[in-house]
Amino acid sequence: MRARTPLTLLPALALVLAACGGGATATPSGTPAASATPEVTAAATPDACAPENLETMTAGTLTIGADNPAFPPYFQPSDPAVEGSVWEFGEPTNGDGLEAATAYAVAEQLGFAADQVTWVPVPFNNAVQPGPKDFDLYLTQVSYSAERAEAVDLSDGYFDLNQAVVSLKDNPIADVTTVAGLKDFKLGAPTGTTSYQYIVDNIQPTEDPAVYDTLDAALQALTATQVDGIVVDLPTAFFMTAVQLEDLGTIVGSLPTAGEVEHFSILLNLDSPLTSCVNGALATLKENGTLAAIVDEWITGQGAPALQ
Numbered sequence: 001m002r003a004r005t006p007l008t009l010l011p012a013l014a015l016v017l018a019a020c021g022g023g024a025t026a027t028p029s030g031t032p033a034a035s036a037t038p039e040v041t042a043a044a045t046p047d048a049c050a051p052e053n054l055e056t057m058t059a060g061t062l063t064i065g066a067d068n069p070a071f072p073p074y075f076q077p078s079d080p081a082v083e084g085s086v087w088e089f090g091e092p093t094n095g096d097g098l099e100a101a102t103a104y105a106v107a108e109q110l111g112f113a114a115d116q117v118t119w120v121p122v123p124f125n126n127a128v129q130p131g132p133k134d135f136d137l138y139l140t141q142v143s144y145s146a147e148r149a150e151a152v153d154l155s156d157g158y159f160d161l162n163q164a165v166v167s168l169k170d171n172p173i174a175d176v177t178t179v180a181g182l183k184d185f186k187l188g189a190p191t192g193t194t195s196y197q198y199i200v201d202n203i204q205p206t207e208d209p210a211v212y213d214t215l216d217a218a219l220q221a222l223t224a225t226q227v228d229g230i231v232v233d234l235p236t237a238f239f240m241t242a243v244q245l246e247d248l249g250t251i252v253g254s255l256p257t258a259g260e261v262e263h264f265s266i267l268l269n270l271d272s273p274l275t276s277c278v279n280g281a282l283a284t285l286k287e288n289g290t291l292a293a294i295v296d297e298w299i300t301g302q303g304a305p306a307l308q
Helices: 012-020 098-109 193-204 215-225 233-246 275-287 291-299
Strands: 063-067 117-121 137-143 154-162 163-168 187-190 210-213 229-233 249-254 263-268
Touching: 063 098, 098 117, 098 137, 098 154, 098 291, 154 275, 154 291, 163 193, 163 215, 163 233, 187 193, 187 215, 193 229, 210 215, 210 249, 215 229, 229 233, 233 249, 249 263, 263 275, 275 291
Parallel strands: 063 117, 063 137, 187 210, 187 229
Antiparallel strands: 137 263, 154 263, 163 229, 163 249
16 A cells, blocks of 8 residues: 655555554564465466456456556666656556566466556556456555455455564664564554554564654654654555655664565456456466565565564
8 A cells, every 4th residue: 555745644555554453463474575375266267367368458468557656666667767658756667666577477477478568557546446447457555455355356465564664774773683683772653553563562672662643753753763763564664765764764674474464466356357367377476486586676675674
């Protein structure tokens, strides 16, 4: 889910926080990775998923939607910029970034070459609403939820959503490499969120964490050095350091997953004939290591080291 606008969260980021609400109580395990917990879906027969049998919006073309602006590390800019491109910040058509690379990998598994993929900008809030879509697939940090799955089809996961620690670059916490190393620092998070519960249940700092009514308030406390670090979900951490904090902030690291793991899904029309084929493609990409390699290149390798 999304957040945009320096120091002021847009509704899309508010949805992220809402989706992340609740507790995480299990012992941490794992690192940022391609989602390994598929939803139960009907299996498609090989013939049904043959390219010539796929029911796409346009025959011979796979139309993929994404929100615009398309932010890194999910979509990366092109250098030089693509002439006449409608995309801001990131450029989905270059295949660079977690979600752009995932989209093209899925397309290839479905039998579509890169030049048979068309991208269209679609606002996130429009994509998740019930009703017909102007795309075959949609990738823009869509977190799976049972409620959302009543309005649209959501694929098995392609990325598990971790929590992360954000700090100012000149704070000593920025050099921490383990979860245990966070214990002696002052941490903060918005109240009622998975992020706050993660601090309490899994980091267990020596000093009680600071609690804030909003994410903006937590960010302001960080910039005022009232806390050493704040815990947020990983997409928010990337947005904060790239847009809101700019050169001042850094991602100390992503935290091991704990409890029920939230994941990103590919969104499709409700009851889309493509859903089972997409799940089959994702299963293959997990088995052959492609998704793990994409995560390693565009998440772990983009300034979000895994805290051990």
